[in-house]
Amino acid sequence: MDTPTFTVDAKTEAHTPLFYSNGQKTHQQVSYHFNPSVSRYHYGSLHPMKPFRLMLTDHLVTSYRLYDVMDVYEPRAATREEMTAFHSADYIDFLKTVVPDVKLSDETMCQFNIGDDCPVFAGMYDYSSMYAGASLDATRKLISGMSDIAINWSGGLHHAKKFEPSGFCYVNDIVLSIINLLRVHPRVMYIDIDLHHGDGVQEAFNTSDRVMTVSFHKYNGEFFPGTGSVDETGIGKGAGYAINVPLRDGIDDDSYIRLFKSVMEPLIAKFRPTAIVQQCGADSLGYDRLGCFNLNIRAHGECVKFIKSYGIPMLVVGGGGYTPRNVSRLWCYETSVLNDVTLDAKIPNYLDTYNWFGPDYSLHPQLEGRIDNKNSKKYLESVKTTILEQIRQLGHAPSVQMQQVPPDISGLTEEEEKMIRELNHEQERQKAIEKDNARVGEVES
Numbered sequence: 001m002d003t004p005t006f007t008v009d010a011k012t013e014a015h016t017p018l019f020y021s022n023g024q025k026t027h028q029q030v031s032y033h034f035n036p037s038v039s040r041y042h043y044g045s046l047h048p049m050k051p052f053r054l055m056l057t058d059h060l061v062t063s064y065r066l067y068d069v070m071d072v073y074e075p076r077a078a079t080r081e082e083m084t085a086f087h088s089a090d091y092i093d094f095l096k097t098v099v100p101d102v103k104l105s106d107e108t109m110c111q112f113n114i115g116d117d118c119p120v121f122a123g124m125y126d127y128s129s130m131y132a133g134a135s136l137d138a139t140r141k142l143i144s145g146m147s148d149i150a151i152n153w154s155g156g157l158h159h160a161k162k163f164e165p166s167g168f169c170y171v172n173d174i175v176l177s178i179i180n181l182l183r184v185h186p187r188v189m190y191i192d193i194d195l196h197h198g199d200g201v202q203e204a205f206n207t208s209d210r211v212m213t214v215s216f217h218k219y220n221g222e223f224f225p226g227t228g229s230v231d232e233t234g235i236g237k238g239a240g241y242a243i244n245v246p247l248r249d250g251i252d253d254d255s256y257i258r259l260f261k262s263v264m265e266p267l268i269a270k271f272r273p274t275a276i277v278q279q280c281g282a283d284s285l286g287y288d289r290l291g292c293f294n295l296n297i298r299a300h301g302e303c304v305k306f307i308k309s310y311g312i313p314m315l316v317v318g319g320g321g322y323t324p325r326n327v328s329r330l331w332c333y334e335t336s337v338l339n340d341v342t343l344d345a346k347i348p349n350y351l352d353t354y355n356w357f358g359p360d361y362s363l364h365p366q367l368e369g370r371i372d373n374k375n376s377k378k379y380l381e382s383v384k385t386t387i388l389e390q391i392r393q394l395g396h397a398p399s400v401q402m403q404q405v406p407p408d409i410s411g412l413t414e415e416e417e418k419m420i421r422e423l424n425h426e427q428e429r430q431k432a433i434e435k436d437n438a439r440v441g442e443v444e445s
Contacts, residue, residue, distance in 0.1 A: 056328035075137035156319030189273035194281025197228030219246030253299035282321025286367030289322035
């Protein structure tokens with residue numbers, strides 16, 4: 001029996017990376033923004049949205065030791081003031097004060113769209129402010145230049161509206177992030193590869209030519225949220241700056257990737273974004289609990305890799321996804337893509353949640369083939385032709401005169417600013433004392 005010439009002890013083995021460079025290192029600085037508390041909330045036992053998928057994702061990311069190649073931050077929650085940069089004060093105050101054991105009037109439930117999709121649950125405000133705070137923290141790292149790519153898998157809740165929740169989404173962290181980025185970036189592109197149309201983001205920027213929204217999604221006029229037709233192109237000054245790619249059931253890897261690249265390449269060339277927000281909803285994968293596409297994890301990741309290749313500052317967020325083990329596989333894989341590393345296909349067996357990934361225990365289960373592909377080549381070609389004509393009719397990329405960066409770009413709360421002022425005051429006092437002591441010493445000598 002052969003024995004290895006060299007062996008390592010358990011301590012060394014425990015610190016051996018489970019990834020290797022893919023040879024395409026671009027030297028982009030990547031940051032990962034995650035507050036573990038965000039995964040502890042619960043919409044309800046029968047609700048398809050499961051925040052513990054975020055814990056599963058983080059377990060995979062840490063088990064592959066991807067923390068070693070990124071800057072890792074535990075962000076604070078967003079403040080009321082930050083959330084009302086988009087949402088109405090009445091709505092945010094409602095989220096903060098409503099509790100599950102108090103019956104709401106029919107009028108209030110209707111006003112704030114409370115129901116089966118968007119129930120009242122314990123800690124709803126804290127949950128929403130945590131995932132929004134993580135996206136805002138990520139944008140601050142991009143704005144400051146500390147990160148080239150910033151990841152928040154707890155974000156990406158693209159359906160929330162100014163005055164109400166929608167489609168499992170309470171606070172629209174994407175809109176808040178884009179508003180923040182627009183303070184220093186003349187043009188921001190939003191790209192959505194969730195199964196569902198990114199209606200909340202499109203609606204927020206429908207009249208702006210500084211934000212281009214691009215959404216690839218299922219559309220038949222009835223499927224939630226019922227919007228996202230190819231002829232929804234923006235309003236007024238924003239006409240032409242909303243791009244919708246309506247798809248039918250069962251689209252496969254090759255068709256999706258080919259269409260994605262053929263649309264995104266001319267769009268990026270024409271609009272010339274200075275920042276990109278990439279939404280990575282996992283419900284576009286095959287075998288998703290609420291899904292109807294046939295995408296595999298590598299195909300979804302190929303779209304993210306393609307956008308990353310442009311080297312434009314990039315906020316990457318999560319979104320939908322209702323089969324938690326596949327959501328976490330996808331987002332862990334895309335974390336590796338964004339860091340230019342390749343992961344071992346076999347999931348580490350010392351993972352606390354290892355049994356969730358059986359029976360194959362692979363990062364890349366086969367997810368295609370469950371649903372017939374209803375997207376004919378003729379249909380996809382007609383969609384592409386319509387969108388390319390929309391792109392052709394766009395004018396030059398809009399320019400805007402940027403003012404000086406606002407002084408509060410650091411995102412500090414009033415309490416944190418007060419602590420820093422007090423610390424600075426104490427340091428100045430100590431320096432003054434040291435100077436006085438030095439002068440006394442000179443006189444005595």
